[in-house]
Amino acid sequence: MHQIEPWVVLSFCSIIFFIGFTGVLIRRNILVILMSIELMLNAVNLTFVTFSKQLNHLGGQMSVFFIITVAAAESAVGLGLVIAMFRTLRSVDTDEIQILRE
């Protein structure tokens, strides 16, 4: 079976990570930011799996399981917060939600 070279996978991962990161930086909609964070998390997951295979060590894959679980919980909480926020502030735009600053 043909094996994909690790550097290919890792490059792919970093591209996805930085796409996610750019999304966090430049988008103003919190929902999109949350999605971008998911993207970054999955890129990291992929990296873990790659190194796990490379190093013959199960630690990486274990981390992935934890990250998936926590990420699920995190997005549930995050979405709940977004809904609550939208109900009170009528907006999900980060430029408008800066009330703590004052």
Place this chain on the structure above:
Amino acid sequence: MLFWIPLFPLIGFLINGIWYAFGQAPAGRKKAGAGLPGAIATGAIFASFVVSLMIFIQLLGQDPEHRAVEQILFNWMSVGKFHVDVAFRIDALNTLFTLVITGVGTLIHLYSIGYMGHDETPGKFFAYLNLFCFAMLMLVMGSSLPVLFLGWEGVGLCSYLLIGYWYTDIEKAKAGKKAFVVNRIGDFGFLLGMFLIYSTFGTLDFESLRHLFGHAGSLPEGVSPQVITAISLFLFVGCMGKSAQIPLYVWLPDAMAGPTPVSALIHAATMVTSGIYLVSRLNFFYTGSPTAMSVVAAVGAFTAFFAATIAITQRDIKKVLAYSTVSQLGYMFLGCGVGAFSAGVFHVITHAFFKALLFLGAGSVIHGMHEEQDIWKMGGLKSKMPRTYWTFAVGTAAICGVPLLSGFFSKDEILWKAFSSPSGSPWLWFLAAITAVMTAFYMTRLFSLTFLGAPRFEVAEHAGHSHDHPGHDHGHDHGHGHGHGAKKVKGIAVHESPLLMTLPLMILAVLSIVGGYVGWPHASWIEHWLEPVVGGGHEAASGVSESLEWILMGVSVLGALIGILTSFRVYRNLSLVEAMTRNVQWLHKILENKWYIDEIYEAVFVRPIQVFSQLLWKGFDVAVIDRIVVGFGRVSQWTGETVRVIQTGSLQVYALMLLAGLIGTAGFLIYGWH
């Protein structure tokens, strides 16, 4: 059964105190009756007198060597080897004190019901009085130094509360404060002495300490005489404060600002004698240190003399008695200082009788004269206040040392011991004898100016019916007129005090006459009684014969008579007094101003401390410490102002900073500083 003695006054205090705080005080400063609070307080102290008497009778039946009743109530504190119980122990020495405190205390409580009859807050007064008795009984009954110290501080507190009882008068409040502060100075010495005892002997229990010493005059093994001297002197500093000896006597004359029964109970009969109690209780320390003994004797003798010189010129009836108290306390310390502890304690008891009598008599005079305290504005009270006159006469004769009255026996015992004991000296005797003459002189002066001669005040015409008028109150600065009712009468309507006040006077007068017979020379019951606790009187130094004792006794009787007769002659003719005063004006002025001691203390201690404090306040506290503290505030304020710029509130900016931080940290970890 012992714990009932202090418990009764405590219960009385609680009843009166709670009743006052929740029942009388919220109702405002309206006139509340003195009858019921007074009856509760008197009943409480009388009950503990009965218990004290029962304990005394129980002690009488015991074997002299092991005469003691002990009761351990509960463990107070226990830290490592340090172990203190709240325990009482009554032996031959302090049973006398409990009897005097509760006995004389009962009479004074009874008297107060009459004296404080028109006071606005009698509930508070009687609560304090009972609290004082509780603390005083703790002081004398405690079986170890910490329990004694508890009472020691308690009586100081009550003294402060009662001196400043009429606190709306700023002078009286100040007098209370002065008493408290001066006593604290003494307490500092007391505490140091107590610490030194614990670190040297590892125990604070009187009985254990006494066993360590064994026979009188011998020291425990491995303890240097210097340590004993230091302990004795530190404790004596505490006694100086409490018992008003030079240099800490200045608070006692000012303490006369309190109500007169308080002066009688606290500042004459009981609290001020606690120093003598402490010295006699720890007599083994003092007999172990000749240096400390000499200091005690010298301070006592000099205080006796010094206070007597001041008493000669005072105009205020209570001030004369206050200085006379200081002087008599000096006698007691002189007795202790020459090793005659039983003579000192004997004088405590007789002094409690006649000085309480004199103070209560003075209170009766003040009461009858409507708050006049200046003896130059009295005179001729003999016919107007016959019962006060006769009882006061007995008290005066007793303190002057007229033979066969109580003061004669105790004072003569001290004089004789000051001369004959190995640690005594003719000089001490001479000083004390001169003081005795002066005492006779100033007490007779007080007596004749108050009661004899013609009145030196305007006598009200209707003096006869003033007996039962309710319109006056006393002790207050309320400025009531001397007239009463609708008809204004000029002058003072002198009246004899009610029976409630004169009855204690009569009882005390009887005690002042017969109280001395327990110490009949050469057949002294009290010396024999105290011997197991304070050791027997020392054998007279060689070359002192019995005939010499008779001669010295004759000299002191003669001295007293000379003092009394001179005083009578001089003060019968007041123009003669004025002429004499003019001749020695400078001396009179010095004495009248009490040797300027208050002014000297003010200049030497109070002023420099004030200036120094001012300096520290302005120069260090405000200029340095405040600046540092304010500086901290300024710095954090400035930092906050500066740094808050980066807190934009924008999520994306934070994320970018996060990234920058991440890259920075990663770069540092990989490349280090290079």
